[in-house]
Amino acid sequence: MKIRCGSCHIPLKDDDMLVLDEFNTLKHRGCYELDPKYIKDVDTFKNIKEKYDFLREAFTH
Numbered sequence: 001m002k003i004r005c006g007s008c009h010i011p012l013k014d015d016d017m018l019v020l021d022e023f024n025t026l027k028h029r030g031c032y033e034l035d036p037k038y039i040k041d042v043d044t045f046k047n048i049k050e051k052y053d054f055l056r057e058a059f060t061h
């Protein structure tokens with residue numbers, strides 16, 4: 001299962017810099033257009049998967 005950017009729909013790569021927002025949507029940092037107050041985290045896809053268990057489960061099945 002490929003995870004895609006919530007904005008441009010390009011599959012995410014481990015070293016992409018991403019934004020995780022309050023709605024648990026992942027987008028490239030450059031694709032993020034909402035108010036910065038909704039940002040929960042900014043990190044690489046690899047690190048975000050390691051930090052958030054719910055993502056790892058969803059993404060590795």
Ligand SMILES: [Zn+2]
Nearest residue numbers: 005008028031
């Ligand atoms: Zn994108």
